[in-house]
Amino acid sequence: MSAMSNSNFSRRSLFRAAAGMAAAGTLAACGSNNGRGGGSGSGKQLVQYFHAYGEAGTEQAIKRYAAAYKDTHVRTSWITGSNFEAKLFAALLTKQAPDVFEFHPQIQLVKSGQVADLSDIIDPVKSDFNQADITSHTVDGKIYGVRMIDDPQFFFYRKSMLEKAKVDVPTTLDELIEAAAKLTTDKVKGVYLGNDLTAVINPLIWSAGADTLTADNKPAFHTDAVVAGMKQLRTLFTSGNLLLDAPADYWDPSAIDQGLCAIQFSGMWAMPAMQKALGDDLGVFPFPKVGDAGKLSVYNGGWSMFVNAKGKNVDAAKEYVKWLWIDQKKYQEDWATSYGFHIPPRTSIAQGATKLQSGLPAEGVKLFNTYGHFDNIGWTQAMITAVQDAFANSVRKNGDPDAALSTAEKKVDAELEKLFG
Amino acid sequence: MSTTTTRGVARPAPAKASQGRPRRALRGSPAFNFWLFTGPFLIGLVIFVFVPIGWSVWLSFFDARFTVTPSRFIGFDNYTSMLKNSNFTGSLVTFTVFAALIVPLTWALSLGLALLVHRLRFMRAFFRSVFFLPTAVSYVAAALIWKMSVFTGVRFGLMNTVLGWFGVDNIAYLSDPNPPWYWLVIVTVRLWLQAGFYMILFLAALQNIPPELYEAAAIDGAKPGWQTFRYITLPQLRATSTAVILLLLIAAYQAFDEFFNIITTRATWGQTPLMVLYKTALGENQDYGAGSAGAVILTLLICVVTLFQGRIMGFGRGEESK
Numbered sequence: 194m195s196a197m198s199n200s201n202f203s204r205r206s207l208f209r210a211a212a213g214m215a216a217a218g219t220l221a222a223c224g225s226n227n228g229r230g231g232g233s234g235s236g237k238q239l240v241q242y243f244h245a246y247g248e249a250g251t252e253q254a255i256k257r258y259a260a261a262y263k264d265t266h267v268r269t270s271w272i273t274g275s276n277f278e279a280k281l282f283a284a285l286l287t288k289q290a291p292d293v294f295e296f297h298p299q300i301q302l303v304k305s306g307q308v309a310d311l312s313d314i315i316d317p318v319k320s321d322f323n324q325a326d327i328t329s330h331t332v333d334g335k336i337y338g339v340r341m342i343d344d345p346q347f348f349f350y351r352k353s354m355l356e357k358a359k360v361d362v363p364t365t366l367d368e369l370i371e372a373a374a375k376l377t378t379d380k381v382k383g384v385y386l387g388n389d390l391t392a393v394i395n396p397l398i399w400s401a402g403a404d405t406l407t408a409d410n411k412p413a414f415h416t417d418a419v420v421a422g423m424k425q426l427r428t429l430f431t432s433g434n435l436l437l438d439a440p441a442d443y444w445d446p447s448a449i450d451q452g453l454c455a456i457q458f459s460g461m462w463a464m465p466a467m468q469k470a471l472g473d474d475l476g477v478f479p480f481p482k483v484g485d486a487g488k489l490s491v492y493n494g495g496w497s498m499f500v501n502a503k504g505k506n507v508d509a510a511k512e513y514v515k516w517l518w519i520d521q522k523k524y525q526e527d528w529a530t531s532y533g534f535h536i537p538p539r540t541s542i543a544q545g546a547t548k549l550q551s552g553l554p555a556e557g558v559k560l561f562n563t564y565g566h567f568d569n570i571g572w573t574q575a576m577i578t579a580v581q582d583a584f585a586n587s588v589r590k591n592g593d594p595d596a597a598l599s600t601a602e603k604k605v606d607a608e609l610e611k612l613f614g
Numbered sequence: 615m616s617t618t619t620t621r622g623v624a625r626p627a628p629a630k631a632s633q634g635r636p637r638r639a640l641r642g643s644p645a646f647n648f649w650l651f652t653g654p655f656l657i658g659l660v661i662f663v664f665v666p667i668g669w670s671v672w673l674s675f676f677d678a679r680f681t682v683t684p685s686r687f688i689g690f691d692n693y694t695s696m697l698k699n700s701n702f703t704g705s706l707v708t709f710t711v712f713a714a715l716i717v718p719l720t721w722a723l724s725l726g727l728a729l730l731v732h733r734l735r736f737m738r739a740f741f742r743s744v745f746f747l748p749t750a751v752s753y754v755a756a757a758l759i760w761k762m763s764v765f766t767g768v769r770f771g772l773m774n775t776v777l778g779w780f781g782v783d784n785i786a787y788l789s790d791p792n793p794p795w796y797w798l799v800i801v802t803v804r805l806w807l808q809a810g811f812y813m814i815l816f817l818a819a820l821q822n823i824p825p826e827l828y829e830a831a832a833i834d835g836a837k838p839g840w841q842t843f844r845y846i847t848l849p850q851l852r853a854t855s856t857a858v859i860l861l862l863l864i865a866a867y868q869a870f871d872e873f874f875n876i877i878t879t880r881a882t883w884g885q886t887p888l889m890v891l892y893k894t895a896l897g898e899n900q901d902y903g904a905g906s907a908g909a910v911i912l913t914l915l916i917c918v919v920t921l922f923q924g925r926i927m928g929f930g931r932g933e934e935s936k
Contacts, residue, residue: 279892282900286682305680380769388789389880430790437786438767453768575899582701585882590791600700611677 237506238266239513242284242294244277244496247445248462248532258517258524265509267293278574285501292510295341295496298330298570300612302499303337309502310335314515318539325567326538330497332570338497339518341528342535345561346392346460346492349467353474354381354455364489365482366400366425369456373434376455382436384429385454387443390588391581392458395566396480397422399490405572405580410613412605414580415598422483423587423594430588446470460494461557462533468553477556479564493565495535536561573612579604667913670906678903692907702894702908705887706915712886713866715801720862721855723809728816729843742817746810753807753871760803761788761876765795788878796877796884803872808865812858819854823847863923867916887912 243255252271259267270291272280284290285307302308315336319327326340350362358376363369373383386393398405401418429435436454441447449457450470458480459467467475479489498518500510517524522542529537530548536558537543549558583597669682674692676684696702731741748756764772767786774784787795827846836842870888877884885893887908895905 279896282680283896285680301680307680389878391880433783436768437789438765438771440762440766440768575901578893578899581880582882585880589789589881590883611679 237509238268239292239506239510240268240270240289241513242270242272242277242281242291244295245271245273246462246533248466251532254528254532258521258528261524262513262516264516265506265513267513285503290501290504292501292504292506293514294499294501296338296499297494298338298497298568299573300332300570301573301575303332303570304612306502308337309500309507309511310337311339311500311511311514312336314511314519315339318519321539321541323538323540323543325493325565326495329568329570338499339514340495340497340538341518341525343493343495343538343561344460344462344535345557345565346396346458346494347480347557347560348456348458348478349449349463350456350476350478351449351471351474352476355476358455362476362478363481364478365487366397366422366484369481370425370429370432370434372456373429374432377434381452382454383434383456385436385439385443385448385457387458388438390426390430390584392443393426393480394580394584395492396490397426397483399492399566400480400487401483402486402488405576406569406609410571410609412602412609415602418484418486420594420598422487423584423598425483426584426588427591427594461554461561462535464534464554464557466533475553477553477560479560489564490566491560491564493561493567495538495568571609571612573608575608576605579608670909673902674906674910676903678901678906680900682902684903688903692903693911696894696904696908696911699890699904701882701885702887702890704883705885705890708884709866709869709886711797712800712869713863715797716804716866717859717862719801719805720809720812721858723805724812724858725816725851725855727809727813728820729847731813732817732820742814745813748807748809749811751807753803754875756803756807757872757875760799760872765799788876791881791883794883799876800872800884803876804869808862812862815854815858816851819851820847823850860923 241255241259243252245252252269255271256269259269274280278296281291281294281296285294296302312335315322315327319336322340323343326343327336330336330338330340354376355362355372358372360372360375361368363372369384376383395405398414398419401416401422403416403419404413407413430437436448439448439453443458444460444463446457446459446463446466448454449459449467479491482488498514500507500514504510522539525537525539526542526546529535529542530546534549534554534557536549537546543549543558548554579601580598583594583601586592587594587597673682673684675687675689677686677688677691678684727745731738731745734741765787766774767784767789768774769778769784771784773787777783777785785795787799823846827850828842831842831846832838836845868888869886870892873884873886873889874892877889891905891908891912893899894908895902
């Protein structure tokens with residue numbers, strides 16, 4: 194039958210294609226793009242990893258600072274895409290690992306010996322740092338990272354739209370849900386919380402009077418108030434008043450800039466772009482109270498510099514981090530205020546940062562200082578994922594929040610057991 | 615059957631080659647020749663396939679977090695945790711559903727297109743190219759177009775604009791899993807990307823069907839249309855159909871790109887096994903032990919399915935037993 198010659202043909206061509214692919218793979222492996230640059234052999238060089246900041250000029254700025262460092266040549270890898278963590282962690286296991294990288298404080302990096310102790314370069318200026326930033330980077334009295342920027346996250350709203358709909362700035366989650374209903378028109382959705390709602394998980398937990406972990410590292414997020422808050426969030430999710438599937442996520446100012454929503458959850462970094470697009474028609478407020486015993490909250494995220502303890506040039510890397518993120522205050526201020534707005538963790542710089550001292554930026558700083566919750570170094574990625582799964586399964590998928598949080602609690606317990614015994 | 619002639623044409627090579635004078639050294643040592651030709655491929659296979667598989671199996675028995683050279687042996691703990699992980703077990707269901715949707719749909723669509731193009735009397739090459747072109751598009755690019763312009767939840771998304779003309783409210787295709795609109799997005803993008811390629815395979819097979827068969831059928835009184843299609847075309851395409859279905863199944867097993875780019879990162883649904891393993895091992899969790907355990911479980915499953923499938927379809931059996 195003709196069929197036989199057909200299947201012969203396709204089998205052979207399949208094999209040929211497989212051989213071709215194997216050859217291509219071998220060639221690719223021989224490529225010179227190994228993250229080490231030209232390799233002229235002129236002594237040490239350092240590699241630093243940054244995730245791609247959205248604001249214009251950030252990449253040039255980081256490269257400019259690096260070029261000004263005379264002792265060692267520093268090459269910057271600017272990692273685009275939404276999976277910086279994955280690329281960073283995968284690279285850390287290889288010979289091409291970065292010597293210096295930015296990330297958030299997470300204790301498993303310390304426990305696995307991945308990050309170097311930076312106490313000796315931070316200690317002399319310790320008192321100049323925001324003490325919460327020191328605490329969130331300290332394990333057993335040693336400080337493992339230098340905070341570069343603090344990034345409070347809160348709601349931005351269009352004043353004109355709230356006035357027009359006669360809506361007050363919401364102070365409870367119920368009011369936010371009502372406001373969303375009143376603000377929604379056929380063109381504009383009331384509220385935007387990001388496409389997957391993960392950005393508001395920690396704020397909701399804090400606003401419900403709970404926390405991620407207790408001081409002695411036990412799960413603290415499974416309370417009745419959090420369960421009730423998740424049910425409320427579910428009603429908002431299904432109300433049709435929430436912007437969903439927007440082209441850009443919560444960290445990007447596009448949604449509110451383009452008039453897709455009246456209220457958007459985002460971060461201080463997006464403020465300059467929003468002000469440019471909307472002028473004075475912009476206000477900020479913290480995450481509203483959840484339940485009667487709730488309190489307003491703001492998530493103080495941010496980015497820190499770490500030194501790869503398993504790298505070849507740990508000392509040179511530490512020198513570079515000290516030079517840029519401890520000594521060069523001009524660059525630190527430039528980094529925090531010239532592109533997106535971030536709050537400098539150094540008190541001396543924060544006091545001199547004139548751009549943050551008036552108008553809307555000053556209000557953002559006030560929210561940061563009044564309602565802010567910082568990272569807990571014991572709250573690791575596996576725990577974050579567990580709670581995110583719980584929210585996805587109940588708020589977006591209509592599961593039982595109580596049961597979902599119980600499952601998450603078990604996973605978090607298992608993680609804590611691994612980390613702290 | 616008349617088609618035996620094509621078989622003869624397909625394999626004339628060995629007879630000719632043995633007649634000419636052997637080239638220098640190539641006859642000398644069969645062992646040398648064997649290694650010369652298979653060596654490079656084998657080395658690549660060992661380095662890029664066998665070593666990683668072995669390493670992965672070894673890792674699956676260790677507490678390998680943030681390291682690929684672990685030291686703490688934990689037995690089958692990784693396996694139990696993966697089997698208890700609802701994301702992983704759910705992903706097996708997801709890709710079964712995906713295969714159940716995409717395989718018959720692509721099969722039917724590409725066969726339909728092939729029949730249409732085959733019938734054309736003019737501009738056949740043009741339509742062949744037009745339907746084949748999407749094959750050249752990258753999965754990532756297509757997935758992003760589907761996600762960010764065709765199926766966005768905002769009012770100016772293509773689908774929502776069209777639905778808006780009929781007074782239908784905006785739909786959030788991806789954020790909201792009830793009802794599971796995300797399947798529409800995932801399935802249509804792959805359908806668009808791959809239907810043209812399989813159409814070409816069917817076209818080739820259609821052109822291979824001898825016209826005498828249709829003539830004979832017409833003389834015997836078979837009506838053109840459904841009857842000839844059902845009793846001549848379809849049986850003649852059996853081998854191609856089998857190959858297409860097999861290729862489609864393999865492609866569905868490997869689905870990753872469009873799922874990874876379309877499904878929002880924090881969803882617990884719509885995950886293929888590869889996506890869950892990627893997140894476990896290479897994502898933020900960096901748990902290479904659990905990831906490897908999942909990979910081993912998946913490999914075993916694929917082995918079982920392949921053996922079972924070989925039984926049913928007879929693929930890979932000797933020619934004579936067909």
